[in-house]
Amino acid sequence: MSLLRVRGLTKRFGDLLAVDDVDFDVADGEFVSILGPSGSGKSTVLRMVAGFETPTDGAIALNGEPMVGTPPFERDVNMVFQDLALFPHLTVAENIGYGLKQAGVPADEWRDRAGRMLEMVRLDGYDDRMPTELSGGEQQRVALARALVNEPALVLFDEPLSSLDRKLRQHMQSELQRLQAETETTFLYVTHDQEVALAVSDRLVVLNDGAIQQIGTVEALYEDPQSRFVADFIGDVNTVTARVTDATDETITVDVGSDRVSIPRSVADDVAIDASVDVCVRPFRIRVGPAGTKTTEQSETDGATADGGDLDRATDAEIGETFTTTGTVRSRSYQGSDSLYEIATDEWGRLTAEVRSNAYEPDERVAVAWDASDVHVFSRSADDRTGDRGDDA
Amino acid sequence: MASRDRLGTVSAFFREHPRLRTLAIAGPPAAILVVFFALPLVAMLVVSFQTGQIGGAWTLENYRGFVGSETYLTVVWRTLLLSAQVTVIVAAIGYALAYSIVRFSRRTTLLLLLVILPFWTSYIIRMYAWINILQSGGVLDSLLGLVGLPAVGLLYTETAVLIGFTYVWLPLAVLPFYASLSSLDPDLIEASKDLGAGPIRTFVSVTLPLTATGVITGLVLVFIPTFGSFITPRLLGGTNNIMIGMVIENQFKSAFNWPFGAAIGMVISAVVVVLLVLATRLGGDLLGDGGEPS
Numbered sequence: 001m002s003l004l005r006v007r008g009l010t011k012r013f014g015d016l017l018a019v020d021d022v023d024f025d026v027a028d029g030e031f032v033s034i035l036g037p038s039g040s041g042k043s044t045v046l047r048m049v050a051g052f053e054t055p056t057d058g059a060i061a062l063n064g065e066p067m068v069g070t071p072p073f074e075r076d077v078n079m080v081f082q083d084l085a086l087f088p089h090l091t092v093a094e095n096i097g098y099g100l101k102q103a104g105v106p107a108d109e110w111r112d113r114a115g116r117m118l119e120m121v122r123l124d125g126y127d128d129r130m131p132t133e134l135s136g137g138e139q140q141r142v143a144l145a146r147a148l149v150n151e152p153a154l155v156l157f158d159e160p161l162s163s164l165d166r167k168l169r170q171h172m173q174s175e176l177q178r179l180q181a182e183t184e185t186t187f188l189y190v191t192h193d194q195e196v197a198l199a200v201s202d203r204l205v206v207l208n209d210g211a212i213q214q215i216g217t218v219e220a221l222y223e224d225p226q227s228r229f230v231a232d233f234i235g236d237v238n239t240v241t242a243r244v245t246d247a248t249d250e251t252i253t254v255d256v257g258s259d260r261v262s263i264p265r266s267v268a269d270d271v272a273i274d275a276s277v278d279v280c281v282r283p284f285r286i287r288v289g290p291a292g293t294k295t296t297e298q299s300e301t302d303g304a305t306a307d308g309g310d311l312d313r314a315t316d317a318e319i320g321e322t323f324t325t326t327g328t329v330r331s332r333s334y335q336g337s338d339s340l341y342e343i344a345t346d347e348w349g350r351l352t353a354e355v356r357s358n359a360y361e362p363d364e365r366v367a368v369a370w371d372a373s374d375v376h377v378f379s380r381s382a383d384d385r386t387g388d389r390g391d392d393a
Numbered sequence: 394m395a396s397r398d399r400l401g402t403v404s405a406f407f408r409e410h411p412r413l414r415t416l417a418i419a420g421p422p423a424a425i426l427v428v429f430f431a432l433p434l435v436a437m438l439v440v441s442f443q444t445g446q447i448g449g450a451w452t453l454e455n456y457r458g459f460v461g462s463e464t465y466l467t468v469v470w471r472t473l474l475l476s477a478q479v480t481v482i483v484a485a486i487g488y489a490l491a492y493s494i495v496r497f498s499r500r501t502t503l504l505l506l507l508v509i510l511p512f513w514t515s516y517i518i519r520m521y522a523w524i525n526i527l528q529s530g531g532v533l534d535s536l537l538g539l540v541g542l543p544a545v546g547l548l549y550t551e552t553a554v555l556i557g558f559t560y561v562w563l564p565l566a567v568l569p570f571y572a573s574l575s576s577l578d579p580d581l582i583e584a585s586k587d588l589g590a591g592p593i594r595t596f597v598s599v600t601l602p603l604t605a606t607g608v609i610t611g612l613v614l615v616f617i618p619t620f621g622s623f624i625t626p627r628l629l630g631g632t633n634n635i636m637i638g639m640v641i642e643n644q645f646k647s648a649f650n651w652p653f654g655a656a657i658g659m660v661i662s663a664v665v666v667v668l669l670v671l672a673t674r675l676g677g678d679l680l681g682d683g684g685e686p687s
Binding site for chain 1: 580
């Protein structure tokens, strides 16, 4: 049985539908992140689980017990707030012991447990400091300790790391994972930062416009996005517009520029012939070679170099299983082991390619290719619905 | 051009003489304080040690007469009780009002404006309005009659004085309460509830301590003027000397025993100073060793 069970969760604020019929489960001991852009309703979901907001509709169950209507102080759930919300008039130990004190734990015991929790978050001896005397990272640890010390069934996180600088944030991510393992607690983490979510979570719930886009492991969401939104939001993606010319049980065939490519059904939405589709490909799936060369054995170099003159282009062309075109390198950025190239292709607009080679210079002509099995095909109407491309990811 | 040059000369002069600059800035207000506040206080202190009239022989008789009189001490005690009652009632209503303005309302500015609106009307006029409401056969009695209740005729009772004070001082308390409540992070209240504290515990261990500065400011602002008040009890409480301020007023205006009035005034001032110090201490304790909340 899952620890947290959310069914049909809906929240309206006046005319605004903030959370729209959300279903998900969190298993005992799991680290689940709710990932979505600002205004996607992810914080509202969290606040309903914590008890600060009452759902308009739907059910929340913790350990099988219905939670809707239970006030926050009677839920076996503790939250780490976005701004941490440490009590400024209490010492670090008093902050951590606050929940135990409310539960009637005697003073010497809660002080003792607060002290041990401070050791666990590596702030030994900070008991009598005031929160305002601590650095941002130390305050994070105190907030964590304050939630964990009560040994709740579920700990909620409302983007607590967003205020930290990158290095400290990465450090706190691994601390979070360590603490989760040590305390064997279940974490539900809300963030707009895919980097954090990908790094720490067992599973992700992707939310947009209040509705769930996809639930799955990090790998599943990355390798098999179910919508253009998810493909865009989890990692970077290039998009090429194409038209469906044929569809069989095994493959669909698309015209893309002067090329005609057949794509396995398994990576495509259910699309009809003549439909306009988005063909999405990850930057690291793209191969780059010098202009005029074959970038793979089976690539259609003829098609790739034919720009303009070929009148009866795709109609008679052999149907390939590789996307190939040519383009000009616009910029290159060095990323350690890889280089990122911005390439203006002759037919498909700008693409970003992430390749091992550092050999191509800006303004150089290059051949570009990727395999049909590495793409994801989404119908255009889905794209229109999901709207902007999640730049805040 | 000429004036700018002169300005330049002046500022250059003060740059070279920082002490003179300090004097130029702090001097005028200090002079006003000395002339209109410190000197009268000293004059009153001097007078309080003189017999019968100003310029009389030195004596402690005024103080002895006041402290030794059970009648006067009873009045002081009653004044303290009444002021405490007023303060508690105003604090309770004012805190609830400020809390709802902060927590539940989007029209904060409008509501705050309504709270301070009575200040635009003269105090005396507002008091006469209350006389009109509270007198027997007045507005209150008519309203009670409409719903079939007996008339109460509250005017010239202590209850009338209490109502009058509560009405007059409420805005004075609401403003500091509002200031401290609006700067209280609502997440702290949620954090407290999240950690298992119910509404009452949350109020006692988070909301109240974190707004203690504002609460004490409000209490002091209500208590002190009530304690020394004489017009409100005179207008609403009738001719009996129920408050010590009225006694002092009598000594100056009717009995013409200024030294005795001055002596009572000095004792009352001392009591207020002691209470003020205690209140400040209490505020410091509530905030803990960490001092001011950020």
